[in-house]
Amino acid sequence: MTNYTEFGAEARKLMLKKSITLTSLAKELGISVTYVSEILKGTRAGDKYRNKIAEIIGMEE
Template sequence: MEKYSEFGAEARKIMLQRGITLKDIAEKLNVSAPYVSDILRGNRKGEKQKPIIAEMLGLESES
């Protein structure tokens, strides 16, 4: 499994539990799935997207 940031690991856990894919999140954010993956792995800051991802999944955002 790829290495995720703390935020990304929590997000992926919830995504797996709820059957939510990177593509599902990407479509709602109007970005690509690899872009979402980069945010979850900590390779991109995703300052605008991270709070939206957190809200979608019921997480507290790091931002």
């Protein structure tokens, strides 16, 4: 997966496997889809949300 950090690539794989969309993830986190995408790509740190993202998609960080 291009342009994703290691965390982002793993998260996207799990999201695809579990049919979790960026939109549904963003809604659950209460943030924008753009912000979620930027966290996964590493252009925004998103330290506040990384653990929650991992928890929601069932990822061991």
